Amino acid sequence: MTGLCIGVVVPRTGRLAPLGEPLAYVLERLAPRLTRLRARGRSHPLRIAVRDSRSDAATARGAVRELAERERANIVLTMAGTQVLPAVTDACEELGVPCVSTTFPWQAYGYARGGDPRRAFRWTYHFAWGLDDIADVFADLWERLPGAEGPERTVGCLWNDDLQGRLLRDEGFGFVPAARARGHRLVDPGPYPEPAGDLTAWVTRLREAGAPIVTSAATAADLARYHRQARGAGARPRLITCSRWLTYPHTATAADRRVHDELAGARVATLVYWSPGHPHRSSLDGTTCAELAGAYQETTGRPWLQPLGLAHALVETAHHALSAAPDPTDRAAVAATLSRTRLTTIAGRLDWTAGPTPNIALLPLAGGQWHSGPKGPRLEIVTNTRTPEVPVTADLVPAA
Structure with missing residues (x-):
């Protein structure tokens, strides 16, 4: 397939479906703005490929493989699930696909993937808070x-x-x-x-x-x-x-x-970790926290949810990594760009250069x-x- 691809693994069905709703909403909201991406002076076609984890770790691993091999995803995004999220990130690490995740304390992120909270990874990056x-x-x-x-x-x-x-x-x-x-x-x-x-x-x-x-x-x-x-x-x-x-x-x-x-x-x-009262703006279009929360409520008829801000920041981070990478078609270059990323998003400032491990950006x-x-x-x-x-x-x- 031609062009660039952002792959997404999200629980649309099963026990975790309520936790996947914010990311599904953000993807639908941002999709019209993400049809092309400019990187290093060149314009690239961009598409979003979404797979349902079905709230199941094995299904999530299969979804990553499909995104990596069939969709040729340049980066994968995910959030939610104490078993599903580690399954996605481990699969990305094994297949050599850059990945950004959130909604999981950073110690749990490391511990669930080999028992060492401070374990370093090459391909997978996470932003959240600690226990x-x-x-x-x-x-x-x-x-x-x-x-x-x-x-x-x-x-x-x-x-x-x-x-x-x-x-x-x-x-x-x-x-x-x-x-x-x-x-x-x-x-x-x-x-x-x-x-x-x-x-x-x-x-x-x-x-x-x-x-x-x-x-x-x-x-x-x-x-x-x-x-x-x-x-x-x-x-x-x-x-x-x-x-x-x-x-x-x-x-x-x-x-x-x-x-x-x-x-x-x-x-x-x-x-x-996020609310309509947080004073942050989207790096994509300047949308404020209050505006995002209000749009969600107007569209769905339901109260705003905290993970809306994190879901939006996931997409912002992927867009930044592909735009700033020396070659957005080179997965290794995208992963290296993530390791150097310092980006102000609708969820706040994300800085992967500050630790506490090379793969973690902290949110207050x-x-x-x-x-x-x-x-x-x-x-x-x-x-x-x-x-x-x-x-x-x-x-x-x-x-x-």
Whole structure:
């Protein structure tokens, strides 16, 4: 096939489909602008080739091979899935195709691909935040809990038995040492199976520990189950901080109305990596964060989602790498260009020259909380220690 090709692996079907929606939307929105690309004084035809991972790692690997061999993709983009994302990036590494990914803490990105969080790669690049960054922004929230301000909080840990839970409880790097360095006592009753069944043992253990705060990375359904059982046992936490699925509104990732009703009063706090209030613009056309969020809401009739900004930045990064490479048809040249990339995007400044490893660009985090409203849950910014340019929109409120 002639011209340049950006390949994309996105979950359009299966369990992860809600997480793939932002990237699917951005691709549709930007497609008319990405029919040609100018690089080194030459104009190249450009096309986007999309494959559905079906929320399955094996299917994702096959999708990469098809993009690499049949579509002759010059670069591959992906996001979402603790098993699917590593499958895509590993396949790109094996096949020698430049790849950019996001929505995965950088330690997990490295650990899931060979057990070394700081492992270096030749072909694959990632932008996100670290588990330690999550711990720091959550600690900001714990320390602002009304009536319990300050350090030395007892925090209960509701972590699963999968990759995310194993990494969160790792003593050597990431979340645990960062939280303890802030003076907090973490109580971990051990891993629960995901999806969760009866969580009585975890409720009992955290109640006995006197933990007014619970931190987790659970799905909306599992967190609602815990909250319902804790409430029934008289052990309702005053604050829940949750990453991963709860960076999305629970109405977007769980169909069960009981889950929505249960979490509405929980006022779950989470990390915020992108919002309409972030003061960034697209490197492609100057679109602001507020404009992108507004366009999504107008087009879909649904609330904006945090990964919209990351999805848009993925496409911006691919466009930049192909435009700036000495030869955009040479995959090695494109990969080398990614390693030197410093680009201001709608998700913020991405700098792959600054580390913490050669393949990682870091994004700072704010702290947010889901508040109930007439149109469903809305994400308010409640702490901006690391992102002072992002305005705080509400106070942190304990569970109702």
